[in-house]
Amino acid sequence: MSGRVRRLLVAAGGLLCAALCNAAPDFATELASDDARYVADWVLSAADHEGRPFAVVDKKAARIYVFDPAGHLIGASSVLLGAGLGDLSVPDVASRKIGSLSVAERTTPAGRFDSVPGRNDKGEAIVWVDYDAAVAIHRLRPSPAAERRALRLESPYADDKRISFGCIVVPVAFYDSIVAPTLGRQRGVVYVLPETEPVRAMFDAVASDFRAE
Numbered sequence: 001m002s003g004r005v006r007r008l009l010v011a012a013g014g015l016l017c018a019a020l021c022n023a024a025p026d027f028a029t030e031l032a033s034d035d036a037r038y039v040a041d042w043v044l045s046a047a048d049h050e051g052r053p054f055a056v057v058d059k060k061a062a063r064i065y066v067f068d069p070a071g072h073l074i075g076a077s078s079v080l081l082g083a084g085l086g087d088l089s090v091p092d093v094a095s096r097k098i099g100s101l102s103v104a105e106r107t108t109p110a111g112r113f114d115s116v117p118g119r120n121d122k123g124e125a126i127v128w129v130d131y132d133a134a135v136a137i138h139r140l141r142p143s144p145a146a147e148r149r150a151l152r153l154e155s156p157y158a159d160d161k162r163i164s165f166g167c168i169v170v171p172v173a174f175y176d177s178i179v180a181p182t183l184g185r186q187r188g189v190v191y192v193l194p195e196t197e198p199v200r201a202m203f204d205a206v207a208s209d210f211r212a213e
Helices: 003-021 036-048 149-154 172-179 199-212
Strands: 055-057 063-067 073-077 111-119 125-129 135-139 162-163 168-170 188-192
Touching: 036 055, 036 063, 036 168, 036 188, 036 199, 125 188, 135 172, 168 172
Parallel strands: 055 188, 135 168
Antiparallel strands: 055 063, 063 073, 111 125, 111 188, 125 135
């Protein structure tokens, strides 16, 4: 069975389930943005996650929402994101030394990403989001005191959370209790919402790519 046929069958099954079960994302008590809710609803309606756990990263709000395959929220958290505004990674970013990246090049790319559990060059468990761009979900790490990363995570202001080189940084406890048991154990899907174009425009494009396969 080809990959295209398999994806179409999975999507058809997911759409049937959504129709019969009235599937809808469950954000519990989280006050998520309309964009985040739209994407989570789209994921379940289209069965785009193919029965895998998934996460929605709302860059404008600097928050991550992790769901089980049925669309139930497992956990949500503040995140640190790339210091540079923008939805694309520079082409050679993975081959560059971190210190050579300008602030404008330290972006967290937007899009739909098939995530994979892995380890970085130090042996730390992470979740690869975009391997080619060296973007991952990982725990908060020790950093220069001047960066105040722990305090930034606790800030109510999204602008305070633009400090990473592009990775999606979460609190240690959140990684260990929410990310590790889900995305850290199996392949999943991570949806990173854009900040330079309408969310619906990006996901219309994703849907078009799916239909073209």
